[in-house]
Amino acid sequence: MSKLLEIKGLHATVEGKEIIRGLDLEIGAGEVHAIMGPNGSGKSTLSGVLAGNPAYRVTGGSVSFHGLDLLSLSPEDRSHEGLFLSFQYPVEIPGVSMTNFMRAAINAKRKYFGEEPMPATEFLKLMRQRREIVELDNRLASRSVNEGFSGGEKKRNEIFQMAMLQPRLSILDETDSGLDIDALRIVASGVNQLKTKENATIVITHYQRLLDYIKPDFVHVLYHGRIVRTGGPELALELEERGYDWIKQQAD
Amino acid sequence: MDALRQYTDLYDAHREAVDAHAPELLNALRPAAREALEGARLPDTHTEGYERTSLEEMMAPDRGVNIMRVGQAFDLSTAIRCELPNVSTLQAYLVGDTFVPTEGLERRLPEGVIFTSLARACELWPDLIKPRLGALADLNDTPTALNTMLAQDGVVVRIPAGLHLEKPLQLVNVFDGTEPQMAVRRLLVIVEKDASAMLLTCDHTRPDTPSCLSLQVTEIWLDHGAQLDFCDMEETSADNARCSRVYVSQHSSSQLRANVVTLSCGTTRNDLRTDINGEHCLTHINGMAICTERRHADNCSVLRHLHPRSRSRQLFKYVLDDYAQGAFEGSILVTPEAPFTEAYQSNRNILASATARMHSRPQLEIYNDEVSCSHGAATGQLDEQALFYMRTRGIPEREARLMLMQAFMADVIDSVAIPGLADRLRHLVEMRFRGDTAVCGDCPAK
DSSP states (O other): OOOSEEEEEEEEEETTEEEEEEEEEEEOTTOEEEEEOOTTSSHHHHHHHHHTOTTEEEEEEEEEETTEEGGGSOHHHHHHTTEEEEOSSOOOEEEEEHHHHHHHHHHHHHHHTTOOOOOHHHHHHHHHHHHHHTTOOGGGGGSEETTTOOHHHHHHHHHHHHHHHOOSEEEEESTTTTOOHHHHHHHHHHHHHTOOSSOEEEEEOSOSGGGGTSOOSEEEEEETTEEEEEEOHHHHHHHHHHOSHHHHHHHO | OOHHHHHHHHHHHHHHHHHHTSOHHHHTTHHHHHHHHTTOOOOOTTSTTOTTOOHHHHHOSOOOBOTTOOOOOOOGGGSOOOOBTTBOOEEEEEETTEEEEOTTHHHHSOTTOEEEEHHHHHHHOHHHHTTTTTTSSOTTSHHHHHHHHHOOEEEEEEEOTTOBOOSOEEEEEEOOSSSOEEEEEEEEEEEOTTOEEEEEEEEEOOTTOOSEEEEEEEEEEEOTTOEEEEEEEEEOOTTOEEEEEEEEEEOTTOEEEEEEEEEEOSEEEEEEEEEEOSSSOEEEEEEEEEEOTTOEEEEEEEEEEOSSSOEEEEEEEEEEOTTOEEEEEEEEEEOTTOTTEEEEEEEEEEEOSTTOEEEEEEEEEEOOSSEEEEEEEEEEOOOHHHHHHHHHTTOOHHHHHHHHHHHHHHHHHHTOOSTTHHHHHHHHHHHHHHTSOOOGGGOTTO
């Protein structure tokens, strides 16, 4: 059976500068992968490329997502097909309420699959249920998207959206940055509750800390735009202890 | 080229006819207006404050002025219907410059409230009209003088002292007939001491309306403690031209909440001059314009703080797409006699295409140290990061752009105080952004 995600020889540039330089990665259903690496190694670029950020240009390679050519899809179709990116810096959208935002997202997905819009009562019930997963305050629903949210609330809001959209593959881009320990626990618990045999998660992080809560099956080290080392959870602990220099030395 | 000449020539040749079909009180203002126009020119793009809008060009075509006031009977049943959802308004039409009340309007007006034609008001209440008509309008302003020279009718609104009119007054401005025409409209609004009212005016054309020009002058008197919620809305077609002058005098403790809404237009220039003639006044002016294709909207607001301890707040927002042009000239004057003034003005614009243009000129003139004032202007594109964020959640790009444009206008829409109007406006703005013709007459929100 083919993998959920297969990245082969991926190259990508940002403003003419090559950041991803021949990256290979395979992710199977039910797996949790951690991607670690020093600053500037290309972690966030990778997540942006997979989500379809128009600021990044793919110059080579292929990405297959449950059999589809991911790179040929628009960001919205990638979402419909089950890709979700939890942003490192969630964007504030003044004037657009969380409820309208989520309703537009849910109904766009249903339309993509030829279904009718979700009835209002069903939608509100779903909102309520999914909010509980990350203990998100009811008041936030009537507020503008991320506007005036604390750092922790923004990240919980990302996981709430993930719970609403039920993706096949979630990419958590430095979800732990700017979180205190309580918020981290809530976010991680939300991610774990949403885990099934069918979906998969990529956790992009600097620190081992988050991996105490979201246990990875595989740990990859990204350096200079390539995966230079892959191991089990013990690799994260080793990195925490020894830093990245030894990896850099081996790779350079 | 001198567009003004055709109008002064017309007047000089038909002076008697103009007077014969108009009330005495209007005729009395004409000689001074005619004199002011001697040697004057309509502003064009070389005139300061008109860099983007040439009134010379706007008024050059000879559309014909109906000075003999010949007209067919206006059929209300075929007129554009314009109603607020779940709100009953006191409604009348202004067809060209002719006031046409809806059935039973007179009976529904509380005692002392006047909402009728200028001609009739001049005949019935000359003592009320005489000191106020023409007393705010500035004849040094060429379009105002032109209006004063030619105006033969219009509308009077008067709310007697102490009366709170609960139902909104609504005036629907339309053109009748199949020929191009110029409507010279004159409005006088008097809200007396401690009275309050809501007034909605809306300019409509149908897609089949021929190229028309409205030249309107509105004088608004807010006496001590008076309150007016005023929404001036335009929803017209591509070859329509509009030149509107609104003069407001606010006396002590009065409150004005005005919205200038250009939902769609051809070429529009709106001037609003508000004089703060007393202490403790409150003035909120919020405007919005949505322009696509090659349409053109220009708003000019002049606010003069002439007395101490008043507060004003202004916000104008534009969304311009395709080859549309927008302009905003805002000026706040705080005189030495107006300490403890608070005055804020902001202009925010979105250019949705690379070919749309915005010209913004905010100005502050402060002759006083004891004030709190600020102004600012910013023009930009839709937030690309927000757009991408929404798309990663599955919201299609077109829908996401629409939601962001709608969100951009949210604060102006929410500032509309007339019941039901904000809801309808929200709907009309959404339809407008969706590219559907925002025709109030087909408004499903009603």
